[in-house]
Ligand SMILES: Nc1ncnc2c1ncn2[C@@H]1O[C@H](COP(=O)(O)O)[C@@H](O)[C@H]1O
Ligand SMILES: Nc1ncnc2c1ncn2[C@@H]1O[C@H](COP(=O)(O)O)[C@@H](O)[C@H]1O
Ligand SMILES: [Mg+2]
Ligand SMILES: [Mg+2]
Ligand SMILES: [Mg+2]
Ligand SMILES: [Mg+2]
Ligand SMILES: [Mg+2]
């Protein structure tokens with residue numbers, strides 16, 4: 001069923017327990033708990049360990065720290081500490097009638113020297129990935145979900161440390177989910193204002209289907225690797241519905257007009273904090289005229305060519321983004337579908 | 342078909358022509374065009390005219406101004422001018438082979454005295470609505486769509502006039518769709534940053550269906566008028582998928598656990614700039630425990646009671662928000678559906 005589809009970065013293994021964000025006593029106890037897990041971020045990248053032998057290509061894993069290993073960082077005023085939540089799954093070993101709560105997780109962002117930080121880890125294959133767009137796709141589904149949450153919130157702190165209403169400094173509150181203005185005269189102090197809360201940017205990403213039902217529209221940006229084509233996408237604008245944003249962006253970027261639009265699934269994309277809303281869209285015109293500022297080329301691809309490149313037939317005509325992207329999943333969803341929506 | 346459902350505030354009668362936002366020559370010509378329509382905003386409310394006789398309750402209409410009537414305001418440095426777009430529909434009268442383009446629309450926000458501004462209008466039933474939440478629901482579908490766009494963008498300018506990255510002043514660019522930092526050293530000047538673009542906050546709003554398929558969960562906030570119940574709703578958090586946000590918010594607010602989630606339709610809500618993402622959600626538990634900080638009461642309502650209050654049966658047990666809200670439309674959608682999802 002469509003509504004059960006989960007995309008990479010979308011798995012929630014932690015219960016966010018938002019009610020605890022204002023419970024400072026509880027948070028402080030949990031910070032010192034021996035079972036608590038800390039992730040270390042530098043420059044918005046988490047410390048990860050890479051596989052020892054690169055025979056397999058292999059996955060990367062988050063480095064997990066205990067309180068003792070990071071408590072000095074927690075003292076520093078420049079450290080940003082985010083409460084991520086409590087593990088949802090009971091560990092299989094504690095199936096006995098223990099009353100112990102599952103471990104909670106925090107993310108730490110620090111401006112300490114990265115090389116120094118890496119020395120804190122016992123493994124010597126640790127690093128802070130330099131190209132998050134690509135490197136963060138190598139995590140497990142579980143860890144990807146945690147990183148999506150942590151990186152989005154940390155990226156917000158890194159860009160929103162001043163009050164946009166009055167220009168004053170702000171300070172972190174509610175375990176990392178709020179920033180309040182330090183100017184007591186500021187308008188943002190009266191009532192509820194979105195300036196105080198993390199920003200999430202909704203983006204529509206859509207696979208446009210040819211009126212004949214057997215071709216789809218894919219485009220390339222100049223920055224894409226040679227040969228790669230993907231779904232069109234764009235930011236939802238103020239005062240705009242999802243379906244209207246799909247129609248507008250497709251027409252802007254390709255000149256193609258779209259009729260019916262159908263939501264398929266979504267994906268949090270923590271670069272820095274987008275919510276990718278994935279749709280199928282049925283074209284009502286077919287002439288292509290690309291917006292050269294954004295798109296280098298757009299083309300109708302026949303279903304068979306798309307199948308060949310998804311499943312890596314011999315010398316495919318083009319390739320699509322990796323399976324961890326919602327673009328890939330939308331394309332796969334379409335080739336698996338009946339040709340009429 | 343679901344995907345064609347349109348909600349109040351969602352109609353787009355203007356083509357946003359985002360490509361023109363950087364075309365200053367074109368914009369200036371259009372500003373002076375005699376056919377151009379200006380809307381006047383004061384304190385984030387548009388000037389509207391109300392029906393002369395209040396016999397009918399009646400609708401409100403936007404006051405439309407020509408260049409001559411507002412050109413003095415355009416000179417003032419405190420005025421904010423937003424390009425809204427070009428009318429999509431050709432006026433039926435110009436079905437001849439005229440080459441004239443349809444009129445374009447702008448929104449003006451000014452801090453001039455409201456009483457003074459009202460004198461610019463020939464009609465004497467004009468006003469700036471004081472309770473936008475309620476009053477802006479009285480517009481036509483067409484005008485509501487334009488107001489959704491204009492008010493969201495203007496609300497962003499009113500709250501985001503300082504750079505959140507460095508605290509410096511910013512200035513308006515791209516016909517109202519961008520604000521750039523005036524500090525040449527600022528990080529926000531290098532690369533693309535969401536700090537420069539209008540903010541849209543995704544919110545999930547959901548009708549939770551009882552496992553028996555014949556009851557739905559509605560709640561009330563303390564601020565609701567007595568007797569009103571509505572769908573639960575909440576902000577999508579960073580790194581969170583829509584379906585997960587539905588599950589989290591329902592559990593936070595009511596204690597009920599949710600399984601499958603299905604997107605139905607969405608609604609731009611310009612107070613100040615939310616994107617309401619409407620879903621049906623199937624409960625897998627039924628015990629209710631409300632979060633008293635946010636919700637005063639939540640209850641399972643049997644389908645027949647919901648039908649009675651939607652269609653104003655004799656003395657309904659409760660009432661739901663007006664038809665212009667997506668909450669109303671979700672509830673109506675459910676009562677019109679077969680009892681199994
Ligand atoms: N929230 C945002 N974050 C980043 N870029 C944005 C945002 N909103 C609008 N833009 C602009 O949209 C461009 C990308 O186009 P698109 O993704 O097709 O809407 C960027 O280069 C920016 O100029
Ligand atoms: N973008 C936002 N705008 C306004 N309030 C927010 C935002 N994000 C989180 N909140 C908080 O969420 C509360 C409303 O709860 P909910 O709508 O159920 O998520 C508000 O009172 C704020 O404390
Ligand atoms: Mg795009
Ligand atoms: Mg765009
Ligand atoms: Mg675009
Ligand atoms: Mg809520
Ligand atoms: Mg919430």
Ligand SMILES: [Mg+2]
Nearest residue numbers: 574575590594
């Ligand atoms: Mg809530």
Ligand SMILES: [Zn+2]
Nearest residue numbers: 163166181186
């Ligand atoms: Zn402030």
Ligand SMILES: [Zn+2]
Nearest residue numbers: 504507522527
């Ligand atoms: Zn700046």
